[in-house]
Amino acid sequence: MSAVLTxxxxxxxxxxxxxxxxxxxxxxxxxxxxxxxxxxxVAVKVITAGADVDPAHITHWLQEARSVSRLTHPSIVPVxxxxxxxxxxxLVFEFVPGRTLAEHxxxxxxxxxxxxxxxxxxxxxxxxxxxxxxxxxxxxxxxNILVDGSGRARVMDFGIAARxxxxxxxxxxxxxxxxxxxxxxxATRGATPTPAMDVFSAGLVLIEMLTGQALVRDRDPYxxxxxxxxxxxxxxxxxxxxxxDPLRAVLRRAIARDPAQH
Numbered sequence: 109m110s111a112v113l114t115x116x117x118x119x120x121x122x123x124x125x126x127x128x129x130x131x132x133x134x135x136x137x138x139x140x141x142x143x144x145x146x147x148x149x150v151a152v153k154v155i156t157a158g159a160d161v162d163p164a165h166i167t168h169w170l171q172e173a174r175s176v177s178r179l180t181h182p183s184i185v186p187v188x189x190x191x192x193x194x195x196x197x198x199l200v201f202e203f204v205p206g207r208t209l210a211e212h213x214x215x216x217x218x219x220x221x222x223x224x225x226x227x228x229x230x231x232x233x234x235x236x237x238x239x240x241x242x243x244x245x246x247x248x249x250x251x252n253i254l255v256d257g258s259g260r261a262r263v264m265d266f267g268i269a270a271r272x273x274x275x276x277x278x279x280x281x282x283x284x285x286x287x288x289x290x291x292x293x294x295a296t297r298g299a300t301p302t303p304a305m306d307v308f309s310a311g312l313v314l315i316e317m318l319t320g321q322a323l324v325r326d327r328d329p330y331x332x333x334x335x336x337x338x339x340x341x342x343x344x345x346x347x348x349x350x351x352x353d354p355l356r357a358v359l360r361r362a363i364a365r366d367p368a369q370h
Contacts, residue, residue: 155197183234185264210250218320227261234263244301248309288329296333304367311362
C-alpha cells in the first residue's frame with residue numbers, strides 16, 4: 109500500500125501565500141504570491157534587512173512605501189501594501205506578467221531606436237507623474253522596469269528597498285541610495301533627491317536599450333561611483349548608426365555631470 113504524500117505547507121507572509129520565487133537579488137527576493145482575501149495574484153518583495161537595521165528606519169521606510177503607494181499611473185506598477193512581519197519588511201505589488209527590461213535586453217540585445225524610445229517614453233511618463241507627486245525614484249535601472257505582455261514599460265520599486273540602513277545611519281540627505289552603475293553624480297555624494305537624478309539614470313538606461321550593454325560596467329561599486337562622480341561620461345562606440353544626431357544630443361544632455369544641463 110503506497111504512502112499518501114502530503115504536500116508541504118504553503119509559505120505565508122501576512123495574509124499572502126508565497127507560491128514561487130520570481131527573482132532574487134542582494135537586497136530582496138520577489139515571490140509570486142496569492143491574496144486569498146481579494147482572490148488575486150500579487151508580487152511580494154521581501155527585503156533583506158539585517159539584524160542591525162534601526163527600527164526607526166523601518167518606520168521611515170514604511171512611511172515612504174505608503175507615500176509611493178499613492179502614486180497612480182498606467183506606467184507605474186502600484187504598491188498595494190507595505191508591512192513588516194517577524195522583522196522582515198515586505199512590499200506587495202501588482203503582479204505584472206512579462207519580464208524585466210534587463211531580461212528583455214539579455215534576450216534581444218540592443219533595440220531599434222523606435223522601439224527603445226517607445227519603452228522610454230512610458231518610463232518618462234511614470235517618472236513625470238512621480239515627480240509631480242514629490243517622489244524621486246532614486247534606483248531606476250533595467251531590473252526595476254517591467255515589460256508587460258503588451259510590450260509597454262512599467263516602472264516599479266521607487267528606491268524603497270534600498271533605503272533600509274543600519275543603526276547610526278541617517279535617512280534623507282547624506283544617505284547614498286541606488287545601484288552604483290546607474291547612479292547620478294549627485295546621488296554618489298548623498299545629495300538631497302531631485303528629479304535630475306532620475307533623468308541621469310534614464311539616460312543610462314536608454315543607452316543600454318540601444319546598445320544592449322550598460323554604459324558603466326565596473327564590477328567594483330566604489331569604482332563605478334568614482335567614475336560617475338569624477339569623469340564626464342561619453343556615448344559608447346557601440347551606439348548604432350541608426351541613432352541620429354538629435355537623439356545623440358539628448359543622450360549627451362541626460363548623462364551630463366552638471367544636472368543643470370539635463
